[in-house]
Amino acid sequence: MPAKDASVTDLSKPASRSGGRRIVTGIAVLAALAILLSLGTWQVERLHWKEALLANIGERLAAAPVPFAEIEKLSADGGDIEYRIVSATGRYDNDRERHFFATWNGETGYYVYTPLELPDGRFLFVNRGFVPFERKEAGTRSDGQLTGEQAVTGLARARLPAKPSWLVPDNDVAKNIFYWKDLDVMAQSVGLEKARVLPFFVDADNRANPGGLPVGGVTQIDLPNNHLQYAFTWYGLAAVLVVIVVLSMMRRRRWPEE
Structure with missing residues (x-):
């Protein structure tokens, strides 16, 4: 019986391994191409x-103010109220303002959120605008503490359902410094019942306040594309x-x- 040619066997193994590598490489290339x-x-x-x-946002900013009742209904139905211009009338409860840590035009300070008591006894938190760090306390800007019935026009903003990210610090309620807008806690911290607080905010427009503070119109619409x-x-x-x-x-x- 003739002996098996070892040289033929040895040559076939590299060819087989080479073919296997090509198949694996081809699959990897196709997978990478599909992913890209x-x-x-x-x-x-x-x-x-x-x-x-x-x-859509551009159209909303250019449109006429939407009736407050319509924004309220849209919010209750889970609709999109963001950046819709709305007007409301009521009295500011200045003793209950909350402060949201923010920067404005490169300056560190706070956005002042003040409950606006509506004619029906409910409250709407209004972002009245920016105050510098050293003007956080209301007593340092008493001229801007509006009293009596006020008409407010601004942009409707939806409440946040949860903390945006673990990178955002926890709110310091004791010092009245909020790092994210937790509406329920903002209301609770000033003794307002949840049922009497509207489930959204309004960012006031840039109408000047007495004494120059707060600075309104601070809504930043910067969506990178x-x-x-x-x-x-x-x-x-x-x-x-x-x-x-x-x-x-x-x-x-x-x-x-x-």
Whole structure:
């Protein structure tokens, strides 16, 4: 019986291993390409969503004030009330103002949230605007503590359902310093029943207050829209991957012995 040619067996093993590596490499390349294309497509979808959102906000800011009852109903129905212009009438309960830590035009200070008592006895927390750090106490800006019936026009803002992030500090209720707008705690800390407090805020417009404080119109609408460049990045990486694969295949055909 003729002996088995060991040289033939030894040559077949490297070829088999090489074919296996190519299959694994091909699967990895296809998976990476699918991921990159998916990320690029997702960013395009986000781009369309962000453009529609910005257009929607622009329309709301240019529209006439929405009746307060309509905003209230929309909020109760779970609708989107953000950045809708609304007007309300009532009396500020200045002794119950709450302070939200913020910066305005590069200056550190607070946004002053004051309950506005509506004619029906309910309360609406109004962000009256910014005061510098050293003017936190109401006694340092008594001219701006409006009394009597006031008409307020501003932007409706939805309440936050929970703390935005673990990076945000806990509210210091004892010192009346809030780092996130927890409406329930803001109301409870000044003795207001939850049932008597409207479940949203209003950011007052830039109408000047006596004495210049608080500075109204502080709503910052800064929604970055970088989705197009992100899409180019992911699609670009996919294109680079394809080019690398094509060049690699051309090299193998030109120098098969490698």
